[in-house]
Amino acid sequence: MDAMIVFDLALALALVGLAWAVLATEDLFAAVVLFIVFGLMTALAWVRLAAPDVALAEAAIGAGVTGALLLTTLRRTAGAATPEVTPPAVSWGVGALSLAVTAGLGAAFLGAPSQGPGLEGAIAGNLAASGVEHPVTAVLLNYRAYDTLMEVVVLFAAVVAVWSVAQAPEAETPAPGPVYAGFARLALPAAAVVGAYLLWAGATMPGGAFQGGAVLGALGILALLARSYVPAPEHRAMARAAFIAGTAVFALVALAVGFGPRVAFEYPPALAKPLILLIEAVVTLSIAATLAALFFGREPEPLSVEARP
Amino acid sequence: MSPDLIYGLAGLGVFGIGLFRALTLAAPLRRVLALKLCAVGASFLLIVAAYREPPGAADAVPHALVITGIVVMVSAMAVALALIHRIAVLEREGGHD
Amino acid sequence: MSGLEALALALMVPGTVFFVAGTVGMLRFPDAVSRLHALTKADGLGLVLIAAGAAVAAGSAGVALRLVLICVLVGLAGALGAHLIARLVRSGGEG
Numbered sequence: 164m165d166a167m168i169v170f171d172l173a174l175a176l177a178l179v180g181l182a183w184a185v186l187a188t189e190d191l192f193a194a195v196v197l198f199i200v201f202g203l204m205t206a207l208a209w210v211r212l213a214a215p216d217v218a219l220a221e222a223a224i225g226a227g228v229t230g231a232l233l234l235t236t237l238r239r240t241a242g243a244a245t246p247e248v249t250p251p252a253v254s255w256g257v258g259a260l261s262l263a264v265t266a267g268l269g270a271a272f273l274g275a276p277s278q279g280p281g282l283e284g285a286i287a288g289n290l291a292a293s294g295v296e297h298p299v300t301a302v303l304l305n306y307r308a309y310d311t312l313m314e315v316v317v318l319f320a321a322v323v324a325v326w327s328v329a330q331a332p333e334a335e336t337p338a339p340g341p342v343y344a345g346f347a348r349l350a351l352p353a354a355a356v357v358g359a360y361l362l363w364a365g366a367t368m369p370g371g372a373f374q375g376g377a378v379l380g381a382l383g384i385l386a387l388l389a390r391s392y393v394p395a396p397e398h399r400a401m402a403r404a405a406f407i408a409g410t411a412v413f414a415l416v417a418l419a420v421g422f423g424p425r426v427a428f429e430y431p432p433a434l435a436k437p438l439i440l441l442i443e444a445v446v447t448l449s450i451a452a453t454l455a456a457l458f459f460g461r462e463p464e465p466l467s468v469e470a471r472p
Numbered sequence: 473m474s475p476d477l478i479y480g481l482a483g484l485g486v487f488g489i490g491l492f493r494a495l496t497l498a499a500p501l502r503r504v505l506a507l508k509l510c511a512v513g514a515s516f517l518l519i520v521a522a523y524r525e526p527p528g529a530a531d532a533v534p535h536a537l538v539i540t541g542i543v544v545m546v547s548a549m550a551v552a553l554a555l556i557h558r559i560a561v562l563e564r565e566g567g568h569d
Numbered sequence: 570m571s572g573l574e575a576l577a578l579a580l581m582v583p584g585t586v587f588f589v590a591g592t593v594g595m596l597r598f599p600d601a602v603s604r605l606h607a608l609t610k611a612d613g614l615g616l617v618l619i620a621a622g623a624a625v626a627a628g629s630a631g632v633a634l635r636l637v638l639i640c641v642l643v644g645l646a647g648a649l650g651a652h653l654i655a656r657l658v659r660s661g662g663e664g
Binding site (some may be wrong): 167168171175176178179182183185186191194195198201208209211212213214216217220221225228231232233236238239240241245246247248249253254257258261262264265266268272277278282283286298299301302303306307310311314316317322323324325328330354358371398445450454457460 | 473474475476477478479480481482484485486487488489490491492493495496497498499500501502505506508509512514515516517519520521522523524525526528529530531532534535536537538539540543544545546548549550551553554555556557558559560561566
């Protein structure tokens with residue numbers, strides 16, 4: 164594996180170089196594109212560090228959905244006033260401080276024991292009773308299910324916040340055209356199958372609810388762009404149900420298993436796999452609806468008429 | 473010279489760059505990008521802490537933490553970008569009074 | 570090196586050469602449409618060669634089928650992206 168060290172060094176240098184370039188570029192559009200490239204390089208680094216689940220999530224959510232959000236915000240805020248530049252003295256001072264902080268963190272990192280004993284023993288020892296065969300899914304949906312419930316709540320809070328920041332509808336962009344419609348007809352069913360497969364495969368190999376949900380969310384974004392789906396005010400109730408379903412089912416299952424001798428989140432080992440699959444399926448749909456709604460950026464109808472210019 | 477050392481130092485570099493730019497850049501969109509870079513740098517350190525030499529399996533708890541972090545980061549960025557859009561709309565309307 | 574590995578290497582090295590050629594084309598061609606031409610042609614062929622090499626090295630039919638699916642999807646997405654960019658350039662957007 165020694166030859167791969169050359170690749171690792173090249174990738175690490177590219178990551179730091181890209182990080183500098185993202186924030187040093189004058190053109191905002193170029194900065195966003197470089198940021199998407201940076202996200203994909205980070206996904207490559209995760210693969211090299213034996214973290215395929217994280218690589219899937221970073222590529223789909225960190226590079227894909229985040230890139231789409233940044234690009235639509237760029238388009239909507241085009242021509243905004245350019246703010247003032249920081250005076251050089253402040254820049255140099257903050258630069259020195261950041262360098263000191265990073266050097267301190269580096270010293271701590273180099274002095275820390277590397278590859279020390281962690282929790283992999285405990286995870287592997289209890290894997291048989293957890294209901295799934297993949298360690299990361301077991302940690303996400305069973306051992307640390309409380310954290311994952313809070314994560315789903317954060318997603319829900321984000322869509323509530325974005326829907327509350329009421330905006331008037333912006334000018335319609337021209338429809339993408341027949342080539343895009345043909346691509347959508349081919350790719351959207353394939354994306355749905357891939358998303359469902361990622362969800363199902365998460366029990367035994369890298370995958371899971373978040374990666375599958377991100378692929379289905381991307382499907383929603385493609386449908387929004389192709390005008391195959393146009394959000395209408397009548398769909399708001401269904402949208403709200405989709406947003407809350409993941410949190411509700413997760414919390415209900417977690418509390419319902421807590422009767423009798425068990426505490427909340429303690430799935431009975433015989434029921435663990437069906438319960439985890441149920442939670443994952445509903446959370447995947449919730450994540451997909453939430454990501455597509457965050458991309459669309461507003462409630463299908465403005466809250467008040469005064470918001471219109 | 474193992475992969476975790478190389479990527480750990482790269483992650484620290486990315487974090488430092490993000491920290492510096494988050495405090496000195498003025499445009500809101502760029503600050504959001506810089507903060508996302510800080511988050512990615514921190515994720516590097518977590519994943520590097522989870523890495524074990526190839527025959528051994530990696531520790532799964534930091535992986536779950538980083539996946540949670542990625543999802544939380546996209547939620548935070550979506551809210552930040554919606555606020556940036558709203559501020560731009562208000563500034564545009566304010567100028568046309 | 571076994572025969573399969575040699576065959577995989579013989580497929581992947583030209584694939585890498587095609588990718589490098591596509592990148593050089595993207596950096597050196599004068600305008601957006603010729604850059605798209607370099608990217609879609611060279612990168613598409615490079616991807617097919619590298620995927621073929623990976624399928625040979627992996628040895629299992631399931632992995633090979635998944636790589637074929639990946640090539641098809643990336644080819645479709647690349648063609649769509651190139652079309653959208655070229656349409657934008659023709660309608661007078663940035664070069």
